[in-house]
Amino acid sequence: MSATALTISDRIQQELDNLTRAERQLAHSILENYPASGLGPLSSLAKDAKVSVPTVARMVQKLGFKGYPEFQAELREELRAKVKNPIAKHDTWAEGAPSEHMLNRFTDAVIDNIKHTLGQIEPQAFDKACEMVADTDSHLYIVGGRITHTLAEYLYLHMQAIRPKITHIQSTSNTWPHYLLNVNKNDIFVIFDMRRYENNTLKLAEIAHAKGARLILFTDQWRSPVHQLAEISLSNRIVVPSAWDSAVTTLLLVETMISSVQNLNWGDIKERMEELEDMFDQTKLFRKFT
Amino acid sequence: MSATALTISDRIQQELDNLTRAERQLAHSILENYPASGLGPLSSLAKDAKVSVPTVARMVQKLGFKGYPEFQAELREELRAKVKNPIAKHDTWAEGAPSEHMLNRFTDAVIDNIKHTLGQIEPQAFDKACEMVADTDSHLYIVGGRITHTLAEYLYLHMQAIRPKITHIQSTSNTWPHYLLNVNKNDIFVIFDMRRYENNTLKLAEIAHAKGARLILFTDQWRSPVHQLAEISLSNRIVVPSAWDSAVTTLLLVETMISSVQNLNWGDIKERMEELEDMFDQTKLFRKFT
DNA sequence: AAATTTCTGAAAAATTTTTTACATTTCGAT
DNA sequence: ATCGAAATGTAAAAAATTTTTCAGAAATTT
Incomplete structure (x- = not known):
């Protein structure tokens, strides 16, 4: 990842409070299926989130990017780094925590319960x-x-x-x-x-x-x-x-x-x-x- | 993913023999850090692979896409599906019921909720x-x-x-x-x-x-x-x-x-x-x- | 080795995407 | 209830990206 160690996802969540209604709506839409949604054209993103095109442009600037293309470039860079990194800890639920963390252990057990219960x-x-x-x-x-x-x-x-x-x-x-x-x-x-x-x-x-x-x-x-x-x-x-x-x-x-x-x-x-x-x-x- | 269950990556590798020199060079560049590279502008991709802009356009058509944007759209769709799937994807949860049954639909949604919530x-x-x-x-x-x-x-x-x-x-x-x-x-x-x-x-x-x-x-x-x-x-x-x-x-x-x-x-x-x-x-x- | 075909890239044209400017609406404070 | 400020959207302008055209280069065949 570049200069900042924070992912865009992190940054969005951090800024969530400083965002306006439409922007928050957009933010959630971006996080909904991150990062794919942010890699398409600005207008599709706007349409998905049901906000206007300029709202997207404005929020991207609020997040500290010069423009939408720069925002996308960093998303791609993030994706590159993530795919490259072999220690993709993709097998945990709470990504910031080790797999022994109670959040992950408990969730594992619950999913297992659901699987068994529904199966029977x-x-x-x-x-x-x-x-x-x-x-x-x-x-x-x-x-x-x-x-x-x-x-x-x-x-x-x-x-x-x-x-x-x-x-x-x-x-x-x-x-x-x-x-x-x-x-x-x-x-x-x-x-x-x-x-x-x-x-x-x-x-x-x-x-x-x-x-x-x-x-x-x-x-x-x-x-x-x-x-x-x-x-x-x-x-x-x-x-x-x-x-x-x-x-x-x-x-x-x-x-x-x-x-x-x-x-x-x-x-x-x-x-x-x-x-x-x-x-x-x-x-x-x-x-x-x- | 669309009609074909093949990823774009698969398709490229399959076509590898039918491609020309410059196109092969490009293909390897795409696979190099897939899928991030294909999600940027066509011109960057061309530059990275050290081929010309039309070469990219032509190869994308050879792979069966109408144009570069369509190619990108499918890449994004692939990414979406990939991110969505990684953990605990059952075809159906309640095996005796069709996937449209409320038991399966509801459970799908709940698992998704858990994934998102824990992820954030x-x-x-x-x-x-x-x-x-x-x-x-x-x-x-x-x-x-x-x-x-x-x-x-x-x-x-x-x-x-x-x-x-x-x-x-x-x-x-x-x-x-x-x-x-x-x-x-x-x-x-x-x-x-x-x-x-x-x-x-x-x-x-x-x-x-x-x-x-x-x-x-x-x-x-x-x-x-x-x-x-x-x-x-x-x-x-x-x-x-x-x-x-x-x-x-x-x-x-x-x-x-x-x-x-x-x-x-x-x-x-x-x-x-x-x-x-x-x-x-x-x-x-x-x-x-x- | 010449001719033909195929491939490749530069540049222009067309299209799409992003940005900016401005009008309208919404919200909160007085 | 009214005003002013902030937020949002519409639409046009600007910028970029993609596609097409075409000419030259490489490869293949004769």
Whole structure:
């Protein structure tokens, strides 16, 4: 690399604060697939980033280059150096850190978990689960335990925008028996139970099952005992270099489920979402996105 | 890559015999530091290879391109694909499902998010954040918003086992001003703020900052306005094929942070964990893992 | 060795790309 | 709500790059 040891990518990130809205938009577009995007003509870059041509020219100058061609020349020089360098540490996730760094070790483990979990999942079962969750004829109960109630709540929060008739139950709370009073046959339960499996959750599942409810279970690879009652079980690999287990894979499945369910009853959702957004706007909880 | 699966480099080598003297000279120059050399202006390439400008134009046509710009475009496309691929590229994640299935599409996007996020993170900043969170001299506040309070709680639950003096604040609750009364200089705040950024969170951050607290921010790639107050900002890519954003990458970072912090003050933790386990066992919340 | 074909490069023409100038919009402060 | 400053985009000018044309050089064939 030339005089400065910093890559253009670094410099852009460093300057990110000093950039204006359109320029930041452009910056992200450059980083999106770096460095390829910056090596094309200025006008293509502008088009990709949906900013005007002069905006690109101005930002490039802001980064300290005399003009776009000079900017490109340095990008190419960077690329030359990178390809030339045999110690291309391309096998790490966080490039600035050695492979033994926790960031890299942990990410490796998580990717591995994802690979295994997705590899073993039955798409039909997953689709079936999504259909069940999407069905607004029955009430939807979402159940989590001591740790997993965070995942349950995450699912609950998004389902709120998608469909009515949902309840979030925390199995560790002593109020859950009340909720079960109203359970009808064919109501849907989404239950999270990871090791160490919770007694309360099992009991809750048993009662729900006895009442004729249909159970969907998110669990780990060793499976919570609830799985014997569940119509559909989704097992996740959760091992990471830590004293605790990872919930990343489970969250991935949860989010995928949210997205699928949303697609299943899109018509209704659009309205609901707009309504919801309006309400949040009115309470001024959020700032407008700039 | 276009119709042919061959790279330009392959094609050049294949054609090598059908090329004339000057063209061969040029070919070797291109391959010399591929692909950087081909991404500059035609005239530079000609100069480097010590051939004339039309020679380059002619050879590029011989390789089957309409003109030099088209040749460059494909080089860039190659580069794009190459950079995108290097780690963990599965054709399909859920093998029983077509690649258009939501499970595969969503996972692709998430892996991509992880790649980008980790690629742009500064390990030093991350380590610093972990140290700050591990420091038991100051009180640790964990703050989340409407959706992100689930992540905040996840962090909180694990930190409970690792260190004392922690508080989970939900910025959307109206009780948070009370908590801030007790904030001392150098207390640590871990704040979650993803788009759409929340006004309450910003206000809370401002007050905490004014009181001399040190802020660690988990945000998205566009960065919450809180980042101007934060000592350390960790930006996450969050785009997925859904109407909502993904929290998977953020959870990954949170878990990695938990694991790192645990390593930092391992001595203390062991005792705390055992104590905690005992307590949970006594309340019989959990069944023994069989 | 001459003739023919093919290859190569200089220079002009055509095209594209970059830069500059200026009008419009947006944003923040009063 | 109004003003002024900063930011952004449109469009034209300037600069560069690419393509074409054509003449001379090298190689090949007769």
